[in-house]
Amino acid sequence: MRVDKRRFRDSLMVFLLITVIGFLGGEFRIFHVCHAKIHGILRFHVAHPWDDFIWTVPFSLVIGLSWYSRRRFNEVKKSQKEIFEANTELRTMNNVLKYYATTDELTGLYNMRQFYEEIESEVGRSERYGHNLSILLMDVNNFKRYNDTHGHKDGDIVLKNLAKSITKHLRKHDKGFRYGGDEFIVILPETKKEDAIFASNRIKNEFDNLEHNNRTRKKGDPTVSIGVCEFKSGMTHGDLVRMADKEMYRMKGKDKIADMMSGKDDDLIGERK
DSSP: OOOOOOHHHHHHHHHHHHHHHHHHHHHHHHHHOOOOHHHHHHHHHHHSHHHHHTTTHHHHHHHHHHHHHHHHHHHHHHHHHHHHHHHHHHHHHHHHHHHHHBOOTOOBOOOHHHHHHHHHHHHHHHHHOOOOEEEEEEETTTTHHHHHHEEEEEEEEHHHHHHHHHTTOOTTTTTTEEEETEEEEEEEETTHHHHHHHHHHHHHHHHHTTTGGGOOOTTTTOEEEEEEEEOOOOOHHHHHHHHHHHHHHHHTOOOSSSEETTTTOOOOOOOOO
């Protein structure tokens, strides 16, 4: 059997304390009862050892246990504080790990892995309850040429600027993702296609007029093409992405987002709710 040395030491100290207090208490009582000299005290103590010792045991035990309990209480309190601090640090580390597992470091948007988790959930919810759902798939035009001409640092600024434009025009429950490279995707819950078109035009109009890295815009500077797709019952999240990708390539070189439902390019539609 393994012996806890610390507990054994504490128990031994308590026992010794009780013994010393008991002995001293007995001697103190004898002194007052007998009013005798030292040799008389010793004779009385030898004659009645248990009478002197037993009456002090409860008192000594209370004192000893009180001291021991106080010490153990302080140790438990210290341990609880250490556990609390460790749990706080652990939660902080978990939040950091979750951030890097779900977030694109360059743009601050969610990453592609997080997109597939979110879109699967949203498609299931829309299928189950009949809610509206749309997505936007975006691609930066002329990005490779701009990147090769001005360098990767300036290319990163272009991607960051698009991420800012996306974030600026998202509602609270909308979510933006970096889909990979120079492609981005946005999930718009509770959104019909016409409202999604309005949102995409807002993003496109802002990004297409940005001066990246304080450079005056020139012909051939980066613009964005956006494909819009609305969820229909029976569609999978893969169907949504494929249709949005098809729409995105159909919109290459156009200034506004086409409304495929009417078969023509519409003007900007009213403010989203």
